[in-house]
Amino acid sequence: MKTAVSVPDDIYAHAERVAKTHGLNRSQFYSIAVKRYADELESAELTSAIDAVVELVNADESTASAVSAGRRAIAADDESW
Incomplete structure (x- = not known):
């Protein structure tokens, strides 16, 4: 699914650097980040x-x-087995 979000320039640049360093494209990076944060909140x-x-x-x-x-x-019930 495609979506558009607004991200502050400094966070965008940081995300781009980290994604590139780890061999991830932008979609992969944001998908991983969103899933981890959602899991953390839950x-x-x-x-x-x-x-x-x-x-x-x-x-x-x-x-x-x-x-x-x-x-x-x-x-006690387990012992009867």
Whole structure:
């Protein structure tokens, strides 16, 4: 897919230099850069969600007890196999 974006001159020049140094054409370079940044943002969102759950679990001892009980039940079930 073709698209057009506006990029500041200094960033454009930097991207061109780096792409050339690594044997990439402009499309390859921008595709890699956009994918990596999008993945990084999604990963940060997931990390934040996990951190929120961990904080919630740590704040409530009954939750920790429930998790422990669940782990024991799973371990006991695994032994029956």
